Amino acid sequence: MKAVVTVTGKDRVGIIAMASAECAKYGVNIIDISQTVMKEYFAMIMLAELDGMTVDFAAFADSMKLTGEAWGVDIRVMHEDIFNSMHKI
Amino acid sequence: MLNTTDILETIRMIRDENLDIRTVTMGISLFDCISDDPERLCTKVYNKVTKCAERLVSVCEELERTYGIPIVNKRISVTPLSYIGAGLSPSGFVKLAKVLERAACELGVNFIGGYSAHVQKGEILGAKNLIESIPEALSETTKICSSINVATTKAGINMDAVRQMGEIIKETAYLTRDKDSIGCAKLVVFSNIPEDNPFMAGAVHGMGEPDTVINVGVSGPGVVAVAVKEAGDCDFSLLAETVKRIAFKITRVGQLIASEAAKRLGTPYGIVDLSLAPTPAAGDSVAEILENMGLSRCGTHGTTAALALLNDAVKKGGVMASNHVGGLSGAFIPVSEDRGMIDAAKAGTLTLDKLEAMTAVCSVGLDMIAIPGDTSAATISGIIADEISIGVVNNKTTAVRVIPVYGKGVGESAEFGGLLGYAPIMPVKEDSCERFIARGGRIPAPIHSLKN
Numbered sequence: 276m277k278a279v280v281t282v283t284g285k286d287r288v289g290i291i292a293m294a295s296a297e298c299a300k301y302g303v304n305i306i307d308i309s310q311t312v313m314k315e316y317f318a319m320i321m322l323a324e325l326d327g328m329t330v331d332f333a334a335f336a337d338s339m340k341l342t343g344e345a346w347g348v349d350i351r352v353m354h355e356d357i358f359n360s361m362h363k364i
Numbered sequence: 365m366l367n368t369t370d371i372l373e374t375i376r377m378i379r380d381e382n383l384d385i386r387t388v389t390m391g392i393s394l395f396d397c398i399s400d401d402p403e404r405l406c407t408k409v410y411n412k413v414t415k416c417a418e419r420l421v422s423v424c425e426e427l428e429r430t431y432g433i434p435i436v437n438k439r440i441s442v443t444p445l446s447y448i449g450a451g452l453s454p455s456g457f458v459k460l461a462k463v464l465e466r467a468a469c470e471l472g473v474n475f476i477g478g479y480s481a482h483v484q485k486g487e488i489l490g491a492k493n494l495i496e497s498i499p500e501a502l503s504e505t506t507k508i509c510s511s512i513n514v515a516t517t518k519a520g521i522n523m524d525a526v527r528q529m530g531e532i533i534k535e536t537a538y539l540t541r542d543k544d545s546i547g548c549a550k551l552v553v554f555s556n557i558p559e560d561n562p563f564m565a566g567a568v569h570g571m572g573e574p575d576t577v578i579n580v581g582v583s584g585p586g587v588v589a590v591a592v593k594e595a596g597d598c599d600f601s602l603l604a605e606t607v608k609r610i611a612f613k614i615t616r617v618g619q620l621i622a623s624e625a626a627k628r629l630g631t632p633y634g635i636v637d638l639s640l641a642p643t644p645a646a647g648d649s650v651a652e653i654l655e656n657m658g659l660s661r662c663g664t665h666g667t668t669a670a671l672a673l674l675n676d677a678v679k680k681g682g683v684m685a686s687n688h689v690g691g692l693s694g695a696f697i698p699v700s701e702d703r704g705m706i707d708a709a710k711a712g713t714l715t716l717d718k719l720e721a722m723t724a725v726c727s728v729g730l731d732m733i734a735i736p737g738d739t740s741a742a743t744i745s746g747i748i749a750d751e752i753s754i755g756v757v758n759n760k761t762t763a764v765r766v767i768p769v770y771g772k773g774v775g776e777s778a779e780f781g782g783l784l785g786y787a788p789i790m791p792v793k794e795d796s797c798e799r800f801i802a803r804g805g806r807i808p809a810p811i812h813s814l815k816n
Contacts, residue, residue, distance in 0.1 A: 279366065279371060281371060281372070281375055283372070283375065309368055311368065318368070318372055320366075320368055320371050320372075322366075332429065332430055333426075333429045336429060336432075349379070351375060351432050352432070353430075353431055353432035353433075354430045354431050354432075355366070356431070356620060357374065357431040357432065357433060357617060357620060358366050358370060358371055358374055359366070360616040360617060360619065360620040361370070361374055361613045361616050361617060362366065362367065362370040362373075362374075362613070
């Protein structure tokens with residue numbers, strides 16, 4: 276199963292390193308990544324493969340959220356199907 | 365990979381614009397619980413409901429976390445209890461309501477609907493006793509919702525039932541007077557009631573439904589309001605197109621959650637209800653959509669046309685996004701549950717008469733409207749008769765959920781809390797319709813009901 280990890284918030288040094296280190300910690304493989312900075316606003320989107328994940332989905336999502344909060348950014352982990360449903364016919 | 369803009373749009377809708385799934389409602393048939401022993405009936409109902417819906421809340425929570433979308437309510441609808449408890453006395457029905465309340469608490473669901481009867485042509489004994497028990501049942505429970513269908517386009521209007529419901533609403537208001545007559549917020553009078561509606565207070569599990577079923581009601585007025593605002597002063601064709609596009613996206617989320625919930629619960633998937641359901645929260649208002657279309661306040665001239673456009677575009681966008689559409693499917697205009705409606709009613713721009721006109725072009729009816737506590741039962745019946753006529757003649761569902769707030773009058777407001785919100789008390793006409801309501805009997809079905 277694949278999930279979309281979004282990181283949004285104020286830009287600062289090390290956000291990508293932080294998010295990818297967290298993914299690696301739980302055995303989550305990042306298969307695609309894109310990021311943009313608009314003014315000071317940072318938005319990163321990662322497509323992650325969860326098949327080798329060492330914890331359950333909720334634990335991973337919660338941990339990412341908490342780590343994000345400590346960094347002052349919003350991290351959401353969502354099943355890719357919600358985006359596929361909404362934006363593809 | 366998905367488009368970055370699309371992903372961020374979804375995140376924005378959920379985080380900033382109150383996009384959510386309003387309800388996942390499990391319909392449960394209780395026909396196999398019928399028994400001539402009231403005790404046994406109650407036990408069977410409790411056991412069936414708690415068994416069938418055992419995992420409803422946990423599965424919904426699992427879906428919320430997996431897809432990152434809030435599911436605001438988890439609800440149950442059951443077969444109208446007038447059929448299941450056809451032999452019960454009024455006190456037997458109250459007992460059954462309490463049993464269902466206990467089941468709702470045990471399961472952690474927000475509401476159970478189905479304390480209901482269909483009486484468009486007349487009352488079976490079960491319907492008569494159930495209706496009589498409504499005030500007590502609703503005052504002694506908090507999660508049970510009641511609906512009475514008093515008319516259909518095919519059958520006409522049962523005016524005896526309309527008269528009686530005026531009295532029942534008054535009595536319910538009195539028995540729940542310590543909480544701003546909140547009992548009436550859980551009681552709705554229908555014409556052409558749908559059998560698969562996931563929304564309260566009118567959810568029932570119809571006769572032609574499978575043993576259990578999952579129906580989902582979507583939400584998203586905030587998302588539509590932002591899209592309409594961003595569309596600017598475009599012409600009506602583009603405005604309708606904007607609403608259609610956004611309704612498609614909202615409904616696709618409902619479709620995803622409905623099919624996933626059904627799969628995980630091992631229950632057939634029924635329908636997605638394409639309704640725009642507001643909440644009292646800021647930025648989650650149907651009135652705000654209409655105002656963003658160019659009205660300085662909801663309720664002013666042009667409101668009915670704006671609502672007609674909105675309602676139609678929501679359906680057109682939604683219907684392609686879902687493989688089965690049903691329930692009420694349209695924009696809701698519950699006054700106490702919509703911040704913009706509340707403000708417009710307070711300002712005096714949105715009146716009962718305007719709301720009645722608006723219900724001719726949208727779903728569902730005069731909904732969550734607080735009226736003075738001293739309004740007579742006959743006047744309430746008159747309000748019901750007018751609204752129900754709109755449904756019967758126009759071959760659509762209409763409903764009335766008015767709250768005559770005991771001890772309060774125009775200028776005051778009623779506080780219901782949570783999703784039910786708060787409402788300014790709106791004036792009703794002083795002149796009487798008592799002689800009209802007292803006639804009794806049935807208003808015949810309209811000529812265009814004869815289609816065969």
